[in-house]
Structure formats: C-alpha cells, structure tokens
Amino acid sequence: MSKDIIVLTDAVLLTCIVQRGAGEAVVDAALQAGAQGATSFFARGTGVRQRHLGVLGITISDEKEIVYVVVPSDQADYVFEKLYFTAKLDTPGMGIMYMTELEKLATYIPPEIAAKLEGS
C-alpha cells in the first residue's frame, strides 16, 4: 500500500516584522490582497534604525510582532507591495519585511481539484 502526498511548488513566504499592535493591520491587508492565510506571533528585537533615531527611538517598542504569509509566487509582489505600505515601512524604525522562495509546500488540497490539475 503506497501513500502519496501532493506537494505544491511556486510558493513564496513573506515575513513581516512590525511593532507589537501593528500586526493585525498587516494580517488584514494580506488577506485583503488575496493571501489565503496569515500567521502571527510575538517576539522581541531591535534594529539599527531604531538606535539611530536618537531620542525619537524611544517611541519604538522592543516588542515586535512577526507575520508569516504564504502566497503563490504570482501574487507575491502584489501582496509584498500592499504590506509595505500597510506596515508603513517607509518610516524609519517601523520594521522590516522579506520574501523567501519556498521549495515545497503541503496542506489540504481538495481531491477533485488535485485530480484536475494533475491531469492537465
């Protein structure tokens, strides 16, 4: 008896690190832009901009929120751009975002759709 699983390719991970409290807006924006889901968790961290802001750096909290969004590579740039402006990354100290290509992805795939796609 052989069990086979379906893996997906052409997936991209967007990781967006913002200050705690700003994560929700990022998640909402990702879903709005067509992402299928988003995961967020809390962390601590500082960056170079935060330190170089001088006294203004006080306003930036060490407590961060990290948002993971996995999107198909076709949508990646679009979502990336949306998140950039939602997270206000054009202001120093607001956070950082990066995109990584994923080698493989696996999750539930509706069997009838899988059959259709594999056939083509």
Added chain:
Amino acid sequence: MGFRLRYGNLLSHIRLRQRVISFNDLVRAETSGRRRYRLRKIDYYRLLAPYFGARTREQVLNVLPVVAALALFQVFLLRTPLDGAATIGLGIATIVLGLMFFLDGIKLGLMPLSENIGFGLPSRSATSVVLGVSFVLGVLATLAEPAIGALQAAGKLIVRAEAPLLHGLLNDYSIALVGAVAVGVGAAVVLANLRYLYNIRLKTLVILTLVPALAMTGYLAGDPLLAPVLGLAWDCGAITTGPVTVPLMLAIGIGLSCAAGREDNPLSGFGIVTLASLFPVIAVMTLGLIVAGNGAPVAATVKELSAPGWYDDPAVAAAIGAVRAVVPLILFLLFVQRFVLRAPLSDRTRVYYGLAAALVGMVMFNLGLAFGLSPLGSQAGEHLPSAFVVTSGVGEALYPYWIGLVLVLVFAFLVGFGATMAEPALSAMGVTVETLTDGAFPRRLLIRTVAFGVAAGMAVGVTKILFHVSIAALLLPAYGIALALTVFSKEEYVNLAWDSAGVTTGPVTVPLVLAFGLGLGEAVGAAEGFGVLAMASVGPIISVLAVGKWIDWMVERKITAEETEMA
C-alpha cells in the same frame, strides 16, 4: 500554442516599480556615512502618535472615573457648582500627562537600573552591602513616591488648636515625618530581602509586625494628645506603596531570590508590599511619641512669617518638591551602577530619556496635584455634609437626614469601588493569582473582592469622620479580625490578601481620598480627617482572606461530596 507569459511577471511589471539596491552596498554606505535621517512630517506623526496615544489613553482611563464621579456627585447631588472648574480641569490634564511621563520614565530609566542592581549586586558584593543598598533605595524610592507630596499639602488643612501634635508633625516636623515613613520602608525592604534569602514565612512576619503595631495603637489611643496621630500613621502605610516603590523593590527582590537559588518560588514576588505598608505605621507612631516627649508642639510656637519669596509660589514649590524627590533616587542609582557594579549602561539614550521623563513627569504631577486633585477632593469633602445636616455655607440640609446620610455613604462606597476596579496594578495581580491557584481564585473574583473591601473600608472611614468615632476603635477590631483570619489562613492567601491592600492605593486615589477626608473633617468640625485610607487598606485584607476561606470550604465540600458519591 503561441507565446506564454507568466501572470506573476506581468503583474510585477504593471504594478510595482521596484528599484534594486544591494544590501551589501547599503550597509557599507551606512557604516561610513552619517547616521541622521531626514524625517518627513508624516514620519514624526507615525512615530509619535501611537506612542503618546496609547499611553495617554491608559492614564485617562485610570484618572477619569474617580474624578468624574467626584465632580458629578458635587454638581448634581450636592447642587454646588465646581469652584474654579477651569483650573481643576487643567490640573487634571496635567496629572494625566505627568503620570504618563513619570510611569514611562520609571519603566525606561529607573527599572533597568534597579534590575541591574538586583541581578548584579548579590554576585559581586557581600550580603551586608546588598542590604545596605536596598535600605537606601527603599528610603529614596519612598521620597520619590508621588503621593508623599499630598501629605505635606494635607498638613495645611489641620487646625492647630484641636490636634496640636498632628499639626506639629505635619508642619514643623514634616521633614522628620516623611523621613520616618521612608526609614520605615527602608527597614521593611531589608526585612523582605532577608525573607527571600532565608525563606521566612510571611505569616510569621505579619504577626510579628502587626501585634506590636496594634499594641502601640492601643497605647496611643489612651492618650488624648497622641490619639489624633493614629489616623495619620495608618494612612501613611497606604501612601508608601505606590508606583515607584513597588516595582523597584520587586526588581531587587526578584534578583535576590534568583541569586539565592530559589528561582521558581511562586510566592517570591509577594510580601514586600505588605511589610512596606506596616513598618511606616510603626515609624510614624514612634515619631509621634518622640515629638510628644519633647513637648514641643504643645507650647504652640508661632513661627515668624517671613515675607513670601518667589520660592513660596505654589507652582515653583511643586516643581522644587518634585526635583528634590526624584533627583536623589536617580543619583543614587547611577552611583551604584557606576562605582559599585562598575558596569557600563547598555542603551544609554533610553535610560537617560527615562530619567528625564521621570523628572518632568513628577514636576507635572505635583503641579496637577496642587491645582487639580487636591482642590477637587477637598471641595467635595467640604460640601458633602450639606447633604444631610445644616452647615455654615448652606441654609438647610439638601435631603432628609437619613436619605442624605445613606447617599453620602453610598457615594463613598462607589468611589472606592470604581477607583479600585480601574487600578491597573490590580488586574495584573489578578492574572498572577489565577495562575498560582490553578483557577480556584478567578481573576474577576479577586478584583471584585478587593474593590468591595476598599469600598466598604471607605464608607466606614467616612462614617468615622462624620460621627467623630475614634480611629483606634475601628482599627483595632478591623486589624484584629485580619490577624485572626491570617492565623487560620493558608500562606498563599495571606500573601495575596496583605499585598492587595498595598496595590489598591494608587497615585490618583491617595491624594483625592486624603483631600476628601480632610475637607469632610473640616466641614463637620472633626479634629482631623485622616483614617479613610487606613480603613480602605484593611478592608481588602479582610475581604480577600474571607473569600479565600470560603473558596477552601467550597473546594473541600466538593471533594467530600464526590467521595460520598463514590462510596
């Protein structure tokens, strides 16, 4: 088949114009170049708005309920307009801003420094040095406590002829008084740290401290000259445990208990607050005895009034008071950091900003206290009796005697309840307790129990002033009950109950209640208006211990019921 275009490539071309820079180049360029950013206006807004917005909202929620309750009560039920409403409003706004800066300053400036001391000192120095440093820190933290300023303001409301010793303590000996309170807290901190090191049970310490305190209370109550000091002494216990002392002491305590090798003692955080509120009581009573022994205040020495200089202006005085309160603490912390720990500060800008913010915040808080909270509290207190008795200001009582009296007591109850529910420290404590008791003592139940205790205590305290009841007659039975319950309760409930008394009396509630009590006392011709805070502190001890007993009983009954079912 024709030409195939990938959809993603198309999208990236029509939507985005990404310019590409190598990260390598960026870092290279930035490390050599200048490091100031040219910020746009929107950047300032984005940086500052969330920071100030969140903090202001927090303080407004903290301050507003109590202030609104007092003001509305006076305007609608006592039908007296607020005197100088604009000044009071401005004062309250200053308090909100001041608290915001001050608490932020504590978090960014004072806390990191004292955490360093807590973690670094025990491993580098002998125990005696650690205890010495924590004693000095306890003393200085008390002096920096915002509510301590309220004590001096309160002194001016005491009539010398009726309570000469009390008047003397608050005016001629005010420095000695504050000093006694501070030394009391310092001693308490040393004892609490010894408790961490040697694992002494809090129950033992509470009994050892409370019994002499009650004995002294009984002795002082017998002497007509000394009796008025009692209310002040017990109120001082509530004043000391505020937003500076508690976190600072906890930071050191946690460091010490880690150093002592008992990291996961769940109770290590508790207890220090309790001792810090009992020791000053004893210290103030002792001071009262000493001053009375010298016989100074009875001789009613009228001081020569010098011409009021610029430093007598209330605004300047508030600012000077604030500087005098905070600067020694800051200097001491920096001194220990520099010369005892000999470690450089990490993240200097942040710490220095924090220290500056603490100073500015304290100045603003003191100003707001002088112009906003104190007048508001004493006004409400003065007008309160007119609800049911004839006073000099009003021709006849506003309401029939009993209705008016009930109204006043209900009001005192509600103010106590509301102020306690809004106290942020309490909800933080509730979470800890829920975890420690595995959900047997739910967070909401704790908050309500404490709020009920404070509220009932305030109502009793107001009754004391209205009917000229001796404070000892109320304190001795109340603390007697608390003591009895303490003896028969589990250690964790003892920790909890005694600490909740200190947690509830925050920097807004204390000055307001103090001024309210004194105004009320003046209006009904009582010798002194102290004691409301003292009653509001013992209330939650009793209520929490009682609820703790009740929970134990419920749990036991459930277990027995299950066992019978099984059999």
